[in-house]
Amino acid sequence: MNMRIFISALLVTTGLSACSLGGSSESVVGSINTSPVILNTNLNVQVTENESALAFTVSAIDANFERLSLTISGTDADDFAHPGGGEIVFVSGPDFEAPTDANTDNVYEITITVSDGPNSDSKNFVITVVDDPSDNPVTKAQCNPIGTSDVYQSCVISSGGLDRAFSLFVPTSYGSQAEAVPLVFSFHGDNETAQTNIDYSGFQPLAEKSGFLVAYPQGSVLNTTGQTHWDVEGTNDVAFIGAVSDYLSESYKIDANRIFAAGMGAGGTMSHKLACSDSGRFAAIGSVASAFNPASCAPSQAMPTIHIHGKLDGVVPYAGSALNLPIDNMVGFWGQANGCAGTGAVTSMPDITGDIMGGTYTSFGGCDAAVSYYVMDGMGHVWPDGVNADLNAAERIWGFFSGVGR
Secondary structure, X not given: OOEEEEOOOOOHXXXXXXXXXXXEEOOEEOOEEOOOXXXXXXXXXXXXXXXXXXXXXXXXXXXXXXXXXXXXXXXXHHHEEEEEOOEEEEOOOOOOOOOOOOOOOOEEEEEEEEEOOOOEEEEEEEEEEEOOHHHOOOOOOEEEEOOOOOOEEEEEEEEOOEEEEEEEEOOOOHHHOOOOEEEEEEEOOOOOOHHHHHHHHOHHHHHHHHOOEEEEEOOEEEOOOOEEEOOOOOOOXXXXXXXXXXHHHHHOOEEEEEEXXXXXXXXXXXXXXXXXXXXXXXXXXXXXXXXXXXXHOOOOOOOOEEEEEEOOOOOOOOOOOOOOOOHHHHHHHHHHHXXXXXXXXXXXXXXXXXXXXXXXXXXXXXXXXXXXXXEEOOOOOOOOEOOOOOOEHHHHHHHHHHOOOO
């Protein structure tokens, strides 16, 4: 489309030295009539769907007060109109889930030309539409039993234009339960898979006994390393987990006040990220051998938190490193965020198994939401299973989760 729209709002009778579409400019040197000038310097515009049909406003100046016209051209010109006053609007409000740009990638490319007749100025604009997740439909997942039983299922769900995988454990008691049940998300670490997390996390016996569902999401593969990671290289894993949660809540009797997240290493970091970015969804989080940077964390409500760490962790050092804060400081953030009084009461944990993995347990008091913290003296970067350690991570985390709710 090539629209030529005259800007009647530019009145030569105003006596001003410049006028605007938002504003346009033309300088006169002697009898030479120079071109109008578009003043916009931000040519990469970001618009969130559902907020407004307005994309941006063109500003230009013209010293002669000549009648200007504005033309929209380029690859995605048909998606835009100019109602006047320099405003460039979407013909139809932008819909992230149904983009209409040529590449259907929510990136619209147009050229704006302002002309006084013989002279003109043009600039190329890129308008990127950002998702508003509040209107995202619940995406149906495709699930198939693993083996001959429906207890384990392998599922694929669409999120952010990608097919994302997760595994699901449904206890055999689920069908006979009349009340809604809890849901636990269990996240694997870097370079692991949902299946490896199933193998070591140990939530299944607890889920079978207590009647809760466990979802094991699969991280995306980072192109530069070929390894699985969380929330990197353009993937929005907060949205992915939200889509899985919405699907399971629609497909099963899930208690919306008892949805939890826990993980190992980078999976624990993902749990912290969910607490920061989607705290309204989760009732509590747990993490093992993980760290996160709380600098940009702004949870909308207090978040019950349990963390387990080994003093001999060589991947996520307990004392901190160039990549992570000291773990005491990280846990201290949640103490402050949850309104706890002081630094917590420390209790010694005896070395029962003789593996030098005794340690300390810190419980914070006077909190708006509970904070529990375990430090194991002889433990490295592992998920303790209670067999070769004085603590069973799954049991401690579920024990913590089962005592909280919203």
